[in-house]
Amino acid sequence: MAPSRDPHDERARAWSDGLRRELAARLGPAVAHAVWVTGSVGRGEAVPGSDLESLAVVCDPGDPGDPDDRAVRRAVASTDLSRAPWFAETSPASAADPRLIRTRAGWSTAADGWAAAPARDLGVVHLGLLADARPLTDGHGDPELLPRLAARSVRTHPGILTDILADALSTRASVPSRLTRTLRSDPVVDLKASVLTPVVKLARWAALRVGVTSTSTDGRLELAADPRVLPADRWDSLRVAARVTARLRWEVRLRAGSDGPGTDRVPLSVLTTAERAGLRSAAREIAGAQRTLDYLRSSGGLREPG
Structure with missing residues (x-):
């Protein structure tokens, strides 16, 4: 039996997109551009009460006009969407964690390390976060960057x-x-x-x-x-x-x-x-x-x- 096209199936996608837009509005354009959602929100499968998981891709230190990793961490940590209507609890897998904020090159190196030695640093979990990641804002120049890095690391290892x-x-x-x-x-x-x-x-x-x-x-x-x-x-x-x-x-x-x-x-x-x-x-x-x-x-x- 082929999957049915039920409009109810779009509720999770609409909810995930609404949550993304709300988070982007609260973070402001500069920080929001650096943040990616992952987990159920990144997959477009969130429901009220889903955990809010995030990563961040920042530019190299010293690049003008871009927020540094500390600014991103502070902004994400201070944003609370746990009340109605979202009831979204911030997950420990959050861009408030310095381990989940890296440059593009840093994410590439990390992905290779997780794939090469998965038992050393929760490699399966971290690669799953990359594979599920989606830019917080629409119109991103490379919206498949993090899933592509995950896939490339798996192909290499x-x-x-x-x-x-x-x-x-x-x-x-x-x-x-x-x-x-x-x-x-x-x-x-x-x-x-x-x-x-x-x-x-x-x-x-x-x-x-x-x-x-x-x-x-x-x-x-x-x-x-x-x-x-x-x-x-x-x-x-x-x-x-x-x-x-x-x-x-x-x-x-x-x-x-x-x-x-x-x-x-x-x-x-x-x-x-x-x-x-x-x-x-x-x-x-x-x-x-x-x-x-x-x-x-x-x-x-x-x-x-x-």
Whole structure:
């Protein structure tokens, strides 16, 4: 089944863009030009309450007219979007951290280091931040700079793909069974951690594997689909699964109303029968792809991209 074109699928993109514009307005044009959003906002997949993750690309010291790294750190650290309507908590992965502010050359060197020795400095995590990064402001001269640096470092050090795939397979997508209701009064599912994050990580691995610089999960699953790894219909099913889960995540947030941003941990009883069925189907598709990739990884059946 091909992914449906549902206008509801655009809510996360619109929310992410609105959050980007709000952050840019608060930082001011000089600082905003240096800042990139990453994580769910960079992928265009944010919801109310999503973490706000950011990086910064600054010019070499002494260049006139550009803010230095201290000015960027201060501006980002003092910007608070945790109140309504955004409820966006600033993540530890923030341009307020001096380790996440570098020149273009500095990011290139760092990406190579993370790919060459991923265990030394959370290489998989840091490359994921680069791969998901998107300029805070529109009209950037090189909007694919950081994803391209991540892809280039992976191409130079392809061994990192083993670690990235292992991370994507570390949590198997799952939804509690109805049978668990005999053991617990109301099973809870974490829509993000148990279903959405596994497919987001699979899509990022697939994109880095073939050099795709798209930041969205749907775009990655479309552009990086390799029929030698998974059949075409399985890639399409993963796109459907990601959309179903993201759409349900939004519906749950909307039901929270004025009580706050909502939560990803949802009792199964608050979902309709159709929603539970759709979520379980999505989890089965993602878990099935994970099992296939786990087998290919262990058997040496993963081919190099053509």
